[in-house]
Amino acid sequence: MTMLDKRMTPADIVGRLSDGMTLGIGGWGPRRKPMALVREILRSDLKDLTVVAYGGADVGMLCAAGKVKKLVFAFVSLDAIPLEPWFRKAREAGQIEVLELDEGMFQWGLKAAAFGLPFLPTRVGQGTDLAELGGLKTVQSPYDDGETLIAMPALKLDAALLHVNRSDWRGNIQAFGPDVYYDEWFARAAAKTYVSCEELVDRMEDHYPEQAQANIVERAFISGVTEITGGAHPSSMPPAYGWDMKAFKAYADAAKDPGDWAAVRDRFVGASEEDYLAGFGGKEAVAALPLPIF
Amino acid sequence: MTDVSLAELCIFACSQAFRNNGEIIATGVGPVPRVAAGLAKLTHTPELMMTDGEAYLVEQPVPLGPRRYEDRKPAGYLPFSRFFDAAVWTGRRHAMVTPTQIDRFGQINLSQLGGTHRQPKTQMLGVRGFPGNTIYHPNSFFFPSHTPRVFVAGEVDMVSGVGYNPAKRVPGGNYSAVDLRTIVTNLCVMDFGGPDHAIRVVSLHPGVRFAEVQEATGFELIDAVAGETPLPDAEALTIIARLDPHNIRASVIKDNPPAQRQAEGSAA
Numbered sequence: 001m002t003m004l005d006k007r008m009t010p011a012d013i014v015g016r017l018s019d020g021m022t023l024g025i026g027g028w029g030p031r032r033k034p035m036a037l038v039r040e041i042l043r044s045d046l047k048d049l050t051v052v053a054y055g056g057a058d059v060g061m062l063c064a065a066g067k068v069k070k071l072v073f074a075f076v077s078l079d080a081i082p083l084e085p086w087f088r089k090a091r092e093a094g095q096i097e098v099l100e101l102d103e104g105m106f107q108w109g110l111k112a113a114a115f116g117l118p119f120l121p122t123r124v125g126q127g128t129d130l131a132e133l134g135g136l137k138t139v140q141s142p143y144d145d146g147e148t149l150i151a152m153p154a155l156k157l158d159a160a161l162l163h164v165n166r167s168d169w170r171g172n173i174q175a176f177g178p179d180v181y182y183d184e185w186f187a188r189a190a191a192k193t194y195v196s197c198e199e200l201v202d203r204m205e206d207h208y209p210e211q212a213q214a215n216i217v218e219r220a221f222i223s224g225v226t227e228i229t230g231g232a233h234p235s236s237m238p239p240a241y242g243w244d245m246k247a248f249k250a251y252a253d254a255a256k257d258p259g260d261w262a263a264v265r266d267r268f269v270g271a272s273e274e275d276y277l278a279g280f281g282g283k284e285a286v287a288a289l290p291l292p293i294f
Numbered sequence: 295m296t297d298v299s300l301a302e303l304c305i306f307a308c309s310q311a312f313r314n315n316g317e318i319i320a321t322g323v324g325p326v327p328r329v330a331a332g333l334a335k336l337t338h339t340p341e342l343m344m345t346d347g348e349a350y351l352v353e354q355p356v357p358l359g360p361r362r363y364e365d366r367k368p369a370g371y372l373p374f375s376r377f378f379d380a381a382v383w384t385g386r387r388h389a390m391v392t393p394t395q396i397d398r399f400g401q402i403n404l405s406q407l408g409g410t411h412r413q414p415k416t417q418m419l420g421v422r423g424f425p426g427n428t429i430y431h432p433n434s435f436f437f438p439s440h441t442p443r444v445f446v447a448g449e450v451d452m453v454s455g456v457g458y459n460p461a462k463r464v465p466g467g468n469y470s471a472v473d474l475r476t477i478v479t480n481l482c483v484m485d486f487g488g489p490d491h492a493i494r495v496v497s498l499h500p501g502v503r504f505a506e507v508q509e510a511t512g513f514e515l516i517d518a519v520a521g522e523t524p525l526p527d528a529e530a531l532t533i534i535a536r537l538d539p540h541n542i543r544a545s546v547i548k549d550n551p552p553a554q555r556q557a558e559g560s561a562a
Contacts, residue, residue, distance in 0.1 A: 091414055092416065101421070104382060124383075129453040148466030
């Protein structure tokens with residue numbers, strides 16, 4: 001029988017992940033990242049992960065902490081700080097395996113996984129170094145055009161992590177903000193998806209029925225939910241709060257001085273989520289962060 | 295108009311790349327290309343479409359720099375979640391970007407410099423959307439510093455965007471939409487109009503000589519100079535100032551030089 005009450009603690013969620021898993025992380029760069037769940041991973045012994053993400057500080061921190069065996073990415077950036085410094089350190093030390101993809105190929109691979117297909121054909125990547133570096137193979141159209149296309153392999157995820165605005169205990173989620181990126185496809189590409197949310201309600205239909213269109217992915221794809229208000233910090237979570245560029249800057253500066261993750265881990269991960277947030281002014285300070293201007 | 299800056303001249307030159315492009319998404323990444331796209335829309339090519347840099351389509355280009363969150367006036371919607379479906383993979387876009395390197399084939403690199411893919415000497419952003427952009431829609435480039443480190447000899451360290459290199463083209467692939475248009479730098483304007491799409495210099499900024507451009511380039515250029523790059527007119531300068539009220543353009547080119555060079559030998 002399916003458990004309809006999907007409430008879990010963050011530690012329960014991380015307890016369902018295991019070493020060597022392929023883990024998708026929703027959001028985009030410094031936006032809508034499930035950072036509290038990433039911090040929970042950083043507090044655990046989990047290791048040898050293959051991380052699949054439109055990367056921001058989630059990728060930088062997991063690389064810095066030595067959790068990443070392989071990274072599937074198109075970019076890793078903090079927007080206003082274009083180059084993610086901890087990711088750069090890991091790359092320049094040759095510390096991680098990579099599969100580098102175009103942004104569009106990346107979502108195409110998630111869609112192939114969602115539909116249970118081995119690959120989806122694409123023109124993207126032709127004429128670049130991606131196919132050779134990534135071992136991507138080609139297919140030929142069986143129709144009259146005979147076009148040679150790249151076969152973008154399915155990016156099958158063992159688990160995906162998302163941070164959304166609302167959920168009920170059954171996993172009826174709502175996601176707001178100007179853009180929800182490819183969160184829906186991370187969920188559909190994953191065997192299990194775990195979400196943290198700004199607000200957990202008992203029954204969505206009793207609270208926010210008029211905003212059901214914000215249900216970007218159906219609850220059949222959601223395996224666990226947990227309420228973590230401020231859980232995207234330091235990334236942005238519109239309309240609730242913007243990114244914390246001061247925190248990102250401190251994090252980026254720390255990659256140079258002292259340049260040692262172990263020395264700054266307490267500050268950027270904390271012993272607990274309360275402990276972490278307290279270092280940045282608590283939930284109230286996070287809620288007051290202005291939405292970013294582009 | 296001696297007080298026109300080189301950055302403003304570049305904005306004006308970049309805006310010409312979007313002329314008569316039709317109803318497509320004009321994307322300018324970075325201050326000069328972005329103001330240029332807005333200038334094109336507000337002058338010669340009003341049918342252009344563009345975003346606020348986040349997720350909404352706007353008919354009034356959004357100014358650079360700090361402003362109120364509500365100041366954008368959305369007229370449509372084009373989030374990343376449908377960007378490939380709508381704009382990139384349908385070819386309805388023209389992007390102007392600044393890669394780290396470009397070579398004689400128009401191949402571009404935004405990913406890494408030196409070393410190996412497993413261990414690059416310098417890791418940059420990653421290929422981002424360059425592979426898809428270059429196979430599907432027109433692209434142009436702006437470089438604020440024209441040097442052989444940017445315009446490299448040989449090929450770029452990692453081919454992030456498709457160029458016109460025949461050796462890179464897998465037989466049977468469809469390259470019909472590869473369309474590299476304009477390169478604007480702090481020295482000149484170039485295009486891909488030479489034999490086999492070779493790069494040509496088509497105009498020199500005031501006071502710049504072709505030999506100087508050639509010296510700053512790691513490969514051979516074709517001299518197709520038809521004249522001097524035109525200075526922006528008064529209307530264009532007014533619009534540029536409105537789209538960049540905090541004068542961010544002054545920080546784009548080293549020392550923010552004037553468009554009109556000081557004569558050689560005279561005091562700077």
